[in-house]
Amino acid sequence: MTKVTDAELIILEKTALYAEHIDAGAKMVPFAGYEMPVQYPLGVKKEHLHTREAAGLFDVSHMGQIRLSGTDVAQYLETLVPVDVVDLPVGKQRYAFFTNEQGGILDDMMIANMGDHLFLVVNAACKDADITHLKCQLPADIAIDVLDDHSLLALQGPQAAQVLARFEPAVSEMHFMDVQTLDINGIACTVSRSGYTGEDGYEISVPSTQAAALAQHFIECEEVEWIGLGARDSLRLECGLCLYGHDLDTTTTPVEASLLWAISPKRREGGERAGGFPGADIILPQIAQKNVSRKRVGLVGLTKAPVREGASLLNAAGDIIGQVTSGTAGPTAGKPVSMGYVHTEYAAIDTQVFANVRGKPLPMVVTKMPFVPQRYYRGE
Template identity: 75%
Template sequence: MTQENEQLLQTPLYSVHVECGAKMVPFAGYEMPVQYPLGVKKEHLHTRDAAGLFDVSHMGQLRLHGEGAAKLLESLVPVDIIDLSEGKQRYAFFTNEQGGILDDLMVANFGDHLFLVVNAACKDQDIAHISKHLPEDVKLEVIEDRALLALQGPKAAEVLSDIQPEVADMLFMDIKKTQLDGIECYVSRSGYTGEDGYEISVPSDQAEALARKLTAYEQVEWIGLGARDSLRLECGLCLYGHDLDTTTTPVEASLLWGISKIRRADGERAGGFPGAEIILEQIATKDVSRKRVGLVGQTKAPVREGVELFDSEGTKIGVVTSGTAGPNAGKPVSMAYIRADLAAVDTEVLAEVRGKMLPMTVAKMPFVPQRYYRG
């Protein structure tokens, strides 16, 4: 065993993955299942057709306690946290002074505290970032004793409501504390596949029992990181460290929908987050040099991360940040940053793959419809 392997962390479900024949790989400091014997493509299709279970326990789970928690968080993200209703969650991102994105995260309001889920690779820096700005009336609690499962797909609600009927009434982005098979869980109706489904925070020592209960349903299969990546990409969802980073602003990233109107209008709560001046100026002038776009391949060859993009004259105009064969899209799909003047839908660009110039077309995202349950 290499020294690197010895230093990798394991989720509470590690032994279950090994038992189920998962191929384990290093990811964000953890040994994680990239695929199971079913294989990435079949796992992907199964999630779209039925239900997939994902171990996402490597993500960071945090609590913010105190009356000033919402105000504190609102000073770090361009999102309306103060008006976030109890029992609801919202997508947000931390920004830096240059307007770049430090991480994206989910924020939920449990009434007596805010519950945050942050990316695994950014967990330590996010904790440090929040801690640096903590006022005296707010306490940050790092949750060390809970695992995180995601049950995703059109059959997810059928399965989970068989265990706990009240989850059937939840809508997209609702969150609640509830008992699943006698285990106290935090259940949100959300996920990272574009499908209907749930994310479930469960005590670490009961995660295996709940996972086995869920995978005992014939509709449910274990799904690895490989299919998680192709599923989120088909639905136009960004992966931090690939499609988003500290040098990319939300405007360049086409994430304007993630900036609450109250934080960009003329009002007392406009701005007030790191990099606000730069971001609000970009919104007002629409003046950015590059934009995140979707690309659809005109050939069958997948166009992966790192592939350079050119115009018809051979001038480099951008780079691919994520790419997949598109099992449900039925054609190769990618995300890329390209020169803003070429970001219009239906613009043709050329991707250089192994010395060949492959034609691709700028397309609207998502590449397959999102199917969140909104009632």
């Protein structure tokens, strides 16, 4: 018998909804240190399509939830991110990312202004490093509370609003990126109208002791099905959303990642609040000079074969010009879609490139993202 060493023995954490996933027939896999559902009996493709057509329930409790509070907390946090935190209105949230001194991205996240504190949701694989980063960079009088006793549910899809409104009608009045503290079926929750699918929907932070009961109420609604990590990945990719550790990393600047839209004008244009974040001396010249060697682009396959992460991208001469970082068959798009990085000279829309898939050069075309329309509710 082979002896298992301590280094080989990996103890995976379980979310508060683990038993519910097992009861629902989920296939569980290791993900970011947790046992997480990758799919349910419905299957990845049908889960994907169900979310686009009705409402899907996701357990995303592996994500990190952090509360920051204290005098001038927004000003201090703004020194770590190239976005406008100071002027973020109460009851609103904003996409952001930590940068390093080389201009690379340490993690991306959501920042919400709850009035008396800021509420951050960070990626599961990065949350320990993010917490350490905050503790090292913020003043000692800024309180950093990690909400380990809270779970996070995402209810996504065109019927998500009508489902959640049965439990709390006020959610119908929320717009994309609104955040409120609401009682959902008598449970105090932090609710944002946002998500990671490109669809209308909500993310709900709930005390873990009450997460299973709340999830059960949702699942009992005929519009709602459990959705796993597999469909979560294909849904976000079709809508052009990045996955940290794949499409973003510490060696990639926001300009290379085509995330210029996420850098607030006040932080990148002339003015007293321009710059002032790690890597600004690299990122701001890249913006001003429009000078980077590679860019993140959307890619559509011209064959039926999906092109997955890791495939090399080639020009017509067979030279390597980039790499695919995410890829899927595109259940809603109806064609293989990928994103990746290419040399800037190949980043123009409609440029043809080739993906090396098992030694065969498959033609692809650089395409504007998202591959399917985002359907966030903005009050129209």
